[in-house]
Amino acid sequence: MGAGTRGFEAAAQRYFGKSAKIVNPSEAAMLAGLLKAPTRYAPTNNLKRSQERANLIIGLMENQNFLSKAEAKFARENPATLSKFAQAKAGGYFADWVMASLPDYLTYETTEDVVIKTTFDPLVQKAATEAVRSVFRNQVDQHSKAQAAIVIMSPNGAVRAMVGGRDLKGTGLFNRATQALRQTGSLFKPFVYAAAFENGFSPNDLVNDEQISMDLPGSGPWTPKNYSNTFSGEVTLSKAFSESLNIPAIKISESIGREYVSELAKGLAYFQIQAMDQR
Known part of the structure; x- marks a missing residue:
């Protein structure tokens, strides 16, 4: 029907x-x-x-x-x-995500009556879909290969809406919200600076933004760059963070220790999950 x-x-x-x-x-x-x-x-x-x-x-x-x-x-x-x-049509990306988490015997071809309860909010989904459509219609060149992904969640972690790309019609599409496994990139920098402040650094401390090379075990030499492909010389931690400079963040992480930064990030994630569970 x-x-x-x-x-x-x-x-x-x-x-x-x-x-x-x-x-x-x-x-x-x-x-x-x-x-x-x-x-x-x-x-x-x-x-x-x-x-x-x-x-x-x-x-x-x-x-x-x-x-x-x-x-x-x-x-x-x-x-x-x-x-x-x-x-407010149910998003294909959300439906695909739900279907992927169901038992193997449930597929789009299942003929038995099955009731699936989700946290999906069609009105929120409609708003998310329209937001993506508006951005690509008004702000992105039609020949651009740019993509987008949106996940909207309640404070308790319930997923209310999902958009996995600029293609907004159909099912079985590549979902960038759940399938595009990417490095966190600059999103991880707050953890680096949080670890720095825990170890006595201050926002006004200086770090040299300069070209560096590192030998990564199993990967060989690595010469990181800033997004602008330029270097700023001595900058405060505050400026390095606000401008999302890569080199200072790497230097700080190396001076503190990657393991320490990693453990701090894991600890903050655990604390947030615990706080959600108590709401």
Whole structure:
């Protein structure tokens, strides 16, 4: 019946937020119109097309005396519309993520009735999707290879919405929110500076932002650079952090010890999880 639904009851719940037992004539006609081509006539794909198809069904219902002339006229003048939750389409990325976490015997081809409860919020998802669409429409060149990923969570860690890339239609897409495993990069720098302050450094201490080379076991020589490909010479820790300079952060991490920085980061993550559990 379109939009991943099977049967009139599931379709009524998906599109109208009510049981098939209590749909009105215009809604019933829309559901009946789905039988010929569920995907094509699904109101979540094209509401106007679905309403036009429903009008054809209303005419047939009138001809077969299932509706009076007045009832048919009223149904045409008051076409079925989607519930607010149906208007906020469930994100394909979120659905794929949920399906990937289910037992192997549950797939998109499963025909048995299965109820899956999630923390998904369709209104938040709609806002996230529109935000990504707006950025790429108004701020990014259409030929750009830029991508995006969004995960919106409640304070207790419940995932409310997810966007895994600029392609916002379909299922089975590469999800950059869950599948693009990348280094944390500059997001890790606050942990480095937190470790520095725990070890007696101050924001006004100086560090030399200069070219360096390091020998990494198993990887060989490494010559890190700043994003700007320039060096600033002596800078305060405060400036190094605010400008996200790479070399000072690396030097500080090496002077304190990578293991110490790593343990501090793990400890902060554990503390945050504990705080969430107590809410």
